[in-house]
Amino acid sequence: MDGPTKLPPPPPLARLLDSGPAALFLDFDGTLVDIAPRPGDIHVPDGLLDRLHALRDRLEGRLALVSGRALDDLTGHLGQPAICRAGSHGASRFLADGTRLGDEPRGLSDGSVAELRAFAEAHGLFYETKTHGGALHFRGAPEKREATLAFAEEFAASRDLCVTSGKGVAELVRPGATKAAAVEAFMQVAPFAGAAPVFIGDDVTDEDGFAGAIKHGGFGIAVGERPSEKARYGLDSVAAVHHWLEI
Numbered sequence: 392m393d394g395p396t397k398l399p400p401p402p403p404l405a406r407l408l409d410s411g412p413a414a415l416f417l418d419f420d421g422t423l424v425d426i427a428p429r430p431g432d433i434h435v436p437d438g439l440l441d442r443l444h445a446l447r448d449r450l451e452g453r454l455a456l457v458s459g460r461a462l463d464d465l466t467g468h469l470g471q472p473a474i475c476r477a478g479s480h481g482a483s484r485f486l487a488d489g490t491r492l493g494d495e496p497r498g499l500s501d502g503s504v505a506e507l508r509a510f511a512e513a514h515g516l517f518y519e520t521k522t523h524g525g526a527l528h529f530r531g532a533p534e535k536r537e538a539t540l541a542f543a544e545e546f547a548a549s550r551d552l553c554v555t556s557g558k559g560v561a562e563l564v565r566p567g568a569t570k571a572a573a574v575e576a577f578m579q580v581a582p583f584a585g586a587a588p589v590f591i592g593d594d595v596t597d598e599d600g601f602a603g604a605i606k607h608g609g610f611g612i613a614v615g616e617r618p619s620e621k622a623r624y625g626l627d628s629v630a631a632v633h634h635w636l637e638i
């Protein structure tokens with residue numbers, strides 16, 4: 392049986408920028424840094440933030456980081472970016488100068504966190520406390536995937552939350568926390584408005600980012616082996632992303 396068709400590589404960045412104003416939206420884990428066993432284990436290459444700042448300048452500011460991580464967590468790994476950014480799967484958004492774009496999302500209640508933590512402990516999962524949600528990581532216990540997803544769906548339904556699933560993780564987020572919403576919010580304001588957005592990401596939640604880019608006349612670039620429903624192009628690895636971005 393045939394496997395999924397491999398997506399072609401994107402045209403070189405220089406050619407893309409020659410064809411008109413473009414905006415880049417970059418996922419973090421699996422796109423700018425390699426996946427690690429646990430969220431705190433990632434290796435951020437030396438000088439990555441400086442190279443992203445140089446890319447921002449090349450794009451005249453039209454660069455945004457769009458991560459599932461809470462922004463304080465992202466900053467703890469990367470350093471404080473003077474770059475537009477969205478964390479918590481797009482729910483919490485800031486412009487490059489630190490101005491908040493939109494409302495501050497609410498966190499989970501203490502009771503919800505306690506229940507999620509108890510489930511994680513009982514099933515040998517890692518619970519990641521997040522500012523605006525919570526993540527049940529089953530990367531270390533893949534046999535718990537179905538049980539974790541089922542629990543998360545039931546938990547979310549009774550509390551007006553939503554579930555996003557990703558690589559080895561089920562996350563509880565507020566309704567409307569999507570990467571498409573982040574792209575939409577940035578595309579309404581300078582310096583993004585009127586540019587063609589390109590979203591680069593590796594995981595399921597990045598499909599929303601691809602959809603957001605397509606809606607505004609751009610496209611998505613999928614990273615790695617996961618078959619993408621919406622991306623136009625593909626890049627094999629984090630290293631290939633860095634090479635394409637010329638960072």
Ligand SMILES: O=P(O)(O)OC[C@H]1O[C@H](O[C@H]2O[C@H](CO)[C@@H](O)[C@H](O)[C@H]2O)[C@H](O)[C@@H](O)[C@@H]1O
Nearest residue numbers: 419420426427428429430458459460558559560
């Ligand atoms: O949207 P992203 O920036 O890609 O963030 C998605 C989630 O990334 C982190 O989890 C993932 O990466 C971990 C480190 O490589 C890995 O251990 C885990 O299995 C992956 O799911 C982060 O911990 C989550 O909060 C993000 O939502």
